[in-house]
Amino acid sequence: MFFQKLKEITTFIFDVDGVLTDGSVQVTESGESLRTFNIKDGYAMQLAVKKGYHFCIISGGDGIALRKRFLNLGISDIFLAAGDKVSIFNQYLKEKGITASEVLYMGDDIPDLKVMKLVGLPTCPADAAEEIKAISTFISPYNGGKMAARDIIEKVMKVQGRWHDENPNAADSGK
Template identity: 85%
Template sequence: MFLQKLKEITTFIFDVDGVLTDGSVQVTDNGQSLRTFNIKDGYAMQLAVKKGYKLCIISGGDGIAMAKRFFNLGIKDVFLAAGNKVEIFNQYLIDNNISASEVLYMGDDIPDLNVMQLVGLPTCPADAVEEIKAISTFISPYNGGKTAVRDIIEKVMKVQGKWHDANPLAADSGK
């Protein structure tokens, strides 16, 4: 059942804080928030874009640096400061002619709960809250910000025979 679901995925949607980061936020004296992203997650994300998958970010967090990070990885559908994730998700499906059954969503906390109940493959990092773990089809053995995103993208792409890049560039992961 799980392997069949992996074969049906065309779209990845990720939360940011606690999924693509470890959930820590450093705040500078001028109030700017700083987050740390994992290069291996970045490599997998840009490769998925190159291979034709749709990637989308839906996050309650916000910041110019976050938007730039995703833009540099080739991710065009970025929704930051998201108040209602379900509303954004539903509109994204309509705008892109996507069925919820072909969507993998990785979240880690209560704001992700309602949207995760709508997707074909709800997933989470190992350190997600219990409510999210309870509804997840797959729980990565890796924590948020520590390659949980790479883990699930790699699994999907390997099952679909799309994992290897014939001409990988070292620069692709650090964009």
Template identity: 75%
Template sequence: MEYKTPQDLLNKLKDISTFIFDVDGVLTDGSILSTEDGQSLRTFNIKDGYALQLAVKRGYHLCIISGGDGIAMRKRFEKLGIKDVFLAAGNKVEIFRKYIAEHSILPENVLYMGDDIPDLGIMKLVGLPCCPADAIPEIKAVANFVSPYNGGKTAVRDIIEKVMKIQHNWYDEQPNAADSGK
């Protein structure tokens, strides 16, 4: 479904119960630093992390599906409380279908943010396909929301905050400053 007006998009945000994100190019800027011992290092944004952990605390389904992999990535998501993490994913659509079936989630209640060709299949299946500002043109063409922010530069925070604000779930009466450092 294409959202013709800002009001259409706002109405769709009210239906979101599930956030699914790619990693490289969405939660990171897409850069990978390779160490001499073969490790791949990525930089994550602390503001995205705050939004992710708050969404988990508020009871949203939160899932990561990425072709990338690494111990540091797994530890990062674990610290944020994200339990449904699928790394080294070959067939993202297959993982998506299995995930929503196991959790009895309707595709129209899913927000997915991707940035490149491997994300295209899922984006065509969800209720709210999104992407960062620096996504490739093919992804922008199917996205119903393009964040004004680049991948790894708070695009994830941007869309989570929009959903949670419209659903009156954003503000934390007693925020824990340590949550930002996860």
């Protein structure tokens, strides 16, 4: 059943803090929030975009650096400072002509709960909140920001025979 769901995925939607980062935020004296991302997660994300998957970020977090990181990976569907993730999700599906069953969503905490209940494949990092783990079809053995995103993206792409990149570029994940 799990592998069949992997075969049906056309769209990845990820939260940021606690999923693509370890949830830590450093705040500078000027008030800017700094986050650390995993390069291996970045490689998998940019490869998924190159291979034609829809890729979307929906996060309550915000910041110029955050947006720049995703744009540099080729992700243009970026919704930051998202208060109502369900509304954004529904509008995104409508605009792209995607059904919820095609969507893999990775979240880690209570703000992700409602939208995760709507998708075909709800997933989370190993250190997600218990409520999120309880509704997830797949719980990565990796923590947020520590290759949980790479883990599930790679699984989907391998099952679909789309993981290999004929012309890998080492600079793609580090942008």
